Amino acid sequence: MSSASTDRVATPPPAELTSYVGRRDEGADVRRLLGKARLVTLSGPGGVGKTRLAWRVVRDVARAFPDGVVFVELAEVRDGALAANLVADRLGLHDRSGLSPMRQVLDHLRNRALLLVLDNCEHLIDACAEFVAAVLTDCPKIVVLATSRQSFAVAGEHVLPVPPLPVADAVRLFRERAAAAWPEAADGASVSEETLTELCDRLDGLPLAIELAAARIRSLSPCQILDRLTSRLTLLTSGLRTGPERHKTLRATIDWSHDLCSPSEQSVWARLSVFVGSFDLEAAQQVCAYDGIGEESVLELIEGLLDKSVLIRRQQTDGVRFQMLESLREYGQERLDQAGDRGRVSRLHRDWMARLVEQADDEWVSGRQPYWIERLGHDHANLRAALSWSVSEPDEAGAALRMAVRPIEYWLLRGLAGEAGTWLDRALAATPEEHPDRARALCASALHTLWQGNQEKMARLVSQAESLAEKNADEPSWARAMHVRSFAAMLAIRPESVDLAAATCAAFRALGETRAELHPLFIHGVSVAYRDRDLDAARRSLQRMSELTGADGESFYRAMSLFGQAMVEVAFGDVAVAAEAATEALRLDLRVGNQQGIAYRTDALAWVADRQGDHVRAATLFGIAATRWERIGLAPEFAASLPHAKHTAAARAAIGDTRFDRAFDAGRAMPADEAVNYALGEPARKPDGVTEKKLTTRETEIAKLVAKGLTNRDIAARLVISQRTVDSHVEHILAKLGFGNRTQIAAWVAGHGR
Known part of the structure; x- marks a missing residue:
């Protein structure tokens, strides 16, 4: 394993x-x-x-x-x-x-x-x-x-x-796809096997070509398809002189499918090829509606392309999206280039993505936040394409500066600080020093750089932002630079983090930038508790942060404020309050898929367990958190240095290295769903039809030995019984608990040994 x-x-x-x-x-x-x-x-x-x-x-x-x-x-x-x-x-x-x-x-x-x-x-x-x-x-x-x-x-x-389909399979494929489009059109009674054999032979047995041809069955008989295809192939075999014959056939088939589209459908096909991955109707309307094609007609044209198998319909939780097969997308881009329209359509695509991220940024601290997290995830490939076009085109990099910082929380939540920093670096290199968005972009890049642990580069970027802010009397950018410095001081456990965070909060409050004040409030609340042991000041900052997030479904900062409360209370206050806050924060992070947050909150629950004297649970939770920390590429010693080190050492000292390591390893080995339930203090969910039965005394004894890492042979020797008897007991344990491997038994023992 x-x-x-x-x-x-x-x-x-x-x-x-x-x-x-x-x-x-x-x-x-x-x-x-x-x-x-x-x-x-x-x-x-x-x-x-x-x-x-x-x-x-x-x-x-x-x-x-x-x-x-x-x-x-x-x-x-x-x-x-x-x-x-x-x-x-x-x-x-x-x-x-x-x-x-x-x-x-x-x-x-x-x-x-x-x-x-x-x-x-x-x-x-x-x-x-x-x-x-x-x-x-x-x-x-x-x-x-x-x-x-x-x-x-x-x-x-x-x-x-991968060769073309043999004739028999090619004919079967055509029949099945044609029957799906028009049940009576390709049945054995009305269409000869010879006709379909010749048709599929002309298509060289290429599945894509066959499916495109079968999509025409509602308007043409197989004989008509064969006649039309034969003539078109004769005309188009010179399209790719150096390519294999089957490649020419595919191009001819796509050419023919393209010719069967109306001029408006052809235009929309070409324009939609700018999308990478999938897109929705609103995006298609923004990109396609010009030169005689109105927004109201784009849906009808998309339906026509769906009917002709040019587009694929994808059902997502946030609605219907569409996608184009890559070969058809490449063909559409060729047509776009031939029309001299690539630049115009790429700019429309970029402008659409720019508006999308701006709207997401405007609505981030609201009940719409979960929607935007999912939506931007679906469109991340399009965001990359829009950024790439912007940084490579003259005088367009300024748009990339604005897009790559909005919303900055999305990049952090997805764990994409490095990618965001790369886009910002490329955009900054392509924009002039006097660009009005440069200072904000420098601060955002510094924040992403800080998450990657590069303090030297972070300091250089912040200094550049401060110089621009001073030169242009840019108070918001000055406050953003101070925010980055306060966070860097907090992570490095420097005492100036308290005063820097307080000044940052005051600056954003004076500017009326409520959202920008949220993270500095967290920094101040935690820092003032750890530096000055001032619980009242810490609680006030975290309470204000919680109030500013609102009560309409915002999760990102609400979970962060609860985590701050847990950090403060577990160290200096009420551990029961800390437990409740950390648990609720974890639930919020799970709802939006905040992997970074999940790692922090699980670690915090380990601190709580240690403070409550449940050291085995603490060690198990540290093991669960270790898997999360590894996945997001952060070390807890960097991200939460003081409480993590303190409670890890305390739990290890309380139960000894052997028990701690055993529980830690069980936590690391725990399946993801089971780990979540364990962290939340909920019973493990069993698959439908599977119930957890009580183990016998002997089975419990053997389960504990399995958890220690002993083999069945070792257990047999320890208990002075036959290995076959141990094998049987282990099988019964797995069946009763609904598990599939020994590692899950170890995790179960860690969770039930209390």
């Missing part, structure tokens, strides 16, 4: 919405290769079905990888430098102080045994090859399955070409 098995990664591919046809032999080949090779690349032209084959194989082999499967769609990034960022994001990792995204991923994967699926690598082939080579070298238990039109040419790579 690997170290990560209890925090099993699960980022499966999308659910299969249509039947899976053929590929039985190819699937068996891939599974066989994955059993002996560490890098398997599915190669072939666009539209041949590489991704769909990878999806199916992942479903078949997922159980063979103790730490799960991570499925990374690389089509959403165009910059090879961001490939490692995207992998880190899919792994749920956050920026680690001083480490590049690649190093962070390698450190995380080094002792794990999982399947890493990299989909659509061809446009980032050099960056992907470098990344994969590093993973294979540094992470001996990782297996990589990739799809790419080009191989990596990396040592140890096994390339498996």
Whole structure:
């Protein structure tokens, strides 16, 4: 069992919405290769079905990888430098102080045994090859399955070409897709097998081409499709002189599908190709509505593209979104370039994202905060694309300055301080010194840099911001710079944090910037308690912070104020109040997925348990928190140095190294859902139909020995019974508790041993 098995990664591919046809032999080949090779690349032209084959194989082999499967769609990034960022994001990792995204991923994967699926690598082939080579070298238990039109040419790579479908499967695919569109159109009684065989042969057995052709069944018979396709292919075979025949066929098929669209649908197809990943109707209207296409007609045109299989409909919790297959998106971008419209559409796309993040920023401290966290997560690939275009176009980098700081809490909550800092650095390098947004961007960049632990760079950025603020009499920027300095002083446990935070709060209050005052209030409340033991002043600051967050659903700062209260009370006040505050803060963070907050609150609950004398629970919670700290790339010794060190040492001294380490390891090994329930003090939820039964005295005794790390043979020797008897008892324990492995037994013992 690997170290990560209890925090099993699960980022499966999308659910299969249509039947899976053929590929039985190819699937068996891939599974066989994955059993002996560490890098398997599915190669072939666009539209041949590489991704769909990878999806199916992942479903078949997922159980063979103790730490799960991570499925990374690389089509959403165009910059090879961001490939490692995207992998880190899919792994749920956050920026680690001083480490590049690649190093962070390698450190995380080094002792794990999982399947890493990299989909659509061809446009980032050099960056992907470098990344994969590093993973294979540094992470001996990782297996990589990739799809790419080009191989990596990396040592140890096994390339498996994905061929077109054989005729029988191609005909079956056409029949099934055509029947879904028009049930009577392609049944065996009305359509000859010869016609469909010739049609699929003309399409070279490419699944994408077949599905595009089948989508026309409502307006054309198979014979008419064949006649039209034959003539179009004759006209368009010179489109790609150096490409393989099947590639020419795919282009001809897409050309033909494009020709069947109305002129307005063609225009919308091209304009929508600017989106990376998915988009919603409102975004499409903002980008597509010009030159004869009104906002009111965009929905109808999108419905037409959905009907023609150009777009895919995605149902999300916040509404319906749309997505374009990558090959169709590339085709649309070619048409956009041919029309000379790329710059205009890219600017409209950027302006849409700029308005989106501005609205999110305006509504952040409100009941709309959970919506914006989810919404910006869905559009993060589009945000990256908009930032990339802005920093690469002359005179557009100022927009990137504004976008990358709004809302700053989103970047922190997602653990993307490093990425935000990179965008800000690029934008700052491309904007003139006199740009009005420069000082604010410098302060934001300094804050992100501070989270990464680079004090020297942080100080340099703050000094630049202060110089600009003084030169321009810019009071808000001066206050922001002071905010960063107060936070840096707090993290370094310097006494000036109290006075700096108080001055920052006063400055923002005078400016009427309520939201900007929230974090400085937290800094002041905690700092004044630890420096001066002034509980009244600490409570006043944290109470004001809580009141300013409002009562309409804001979670980010509300949880932070509760955490501040827990920090103060567990150290100098009422431990029961601290327990209640930390628990409620954890619930709020879980609601919005604030991984950084979850780590802090779990650690705080460990402090509470130690203060209450429940040292085994404290050690277990420290173990649970350790997994969270590792995932977000922060060390608790940096993020919460004083209370963490104090209570860790106290709990260890109270129960001894052996018991502490055993409970700590059990916490680290606890499955994520069970760990959450344990931290909240709630009973573990069992799967439907599974109930936890009471263990016998002998089973309890054996469970405790399992928790100590003894093997069944060791336990048999210790208890002077046969190993077969121990095997039977362990099986009964697993069945009664509804567990699947010994590590879960250890975690259960840690939680019930009290």
